[in-house]
Every structure is written in structure tokens, then in C-alpha cells.
Amino acid sequence: MRVSAAEKAALQGSAREAGLTVSEYVRRRSLGQPVTARADRETRVLLRRIGVNLNQLARVANTSGATAASGPLEEALAQLRRVLTGLG
Numbered sequence: 001m002r003v004s005a006a007e008k009a010a011l012q013g014s015a016r017e018a019g020l021t022v023s024e025y026v027r028r029r030s031l032g033q034p035v036t037a038r039a040d041r042e043t044r045v046l047l048r049r050i051g052v053n054l055n056q057l058a059r060v061a062n063t064s065g066a067t068a069a070s071g072p073l074e075e076a077l078a079q080l081r082r083v084l085t086g087l088g
Helices: 005-018 022-030 041-064 067-087
Strands: none
Touching: 005 022, 041 067
16 A cells, blocks of 8 residues: 555654554554554553552551452552553
């Protein structure tokens, strides 16, 4: 397919953000498949720091016997781990 230089640059940028080749990006978009941008390194670092803090809170809640608070903390920590795993 033919595209202008500006369109090509835009496609390359979008593909890079998604962690895909331009061909794979265009293929997915044209077939209606979802394309999501990967989180950048800074975002992953910040999410990991949040996870560490959340894990520390969960440990304190567990060791102090605060079972009412530990359930939501454990659930939030598990959700954060799933998100981080999906980021790569």
C-alpha cells in the first residue's frame, strides 16, 4: 500500500509504541484486532515501586493481624502483579 512520508512516519511511531513491526501493526489494525501501546520504562519502574510499597503494607497488615485490611491489600497487589506481567 502507498502512504505519504508523514503517514509512514505516523505508522512507524504507532508501531513502535505498540512494540510491533509496521507490517504487524497495519495487519492488526486492518483486521480490527486490538493494538495497545506498551508502557514505557519509566511507567514500569513507577508501577514496580508502587507494588513494592503495596507489598510492604500487606506484610505489615498480615503480621499485625489486621485481617480486615489485608484482604483488599492482597487483592490490589495481585492485580498490580497481573498488570506488570502484561507490560512485559
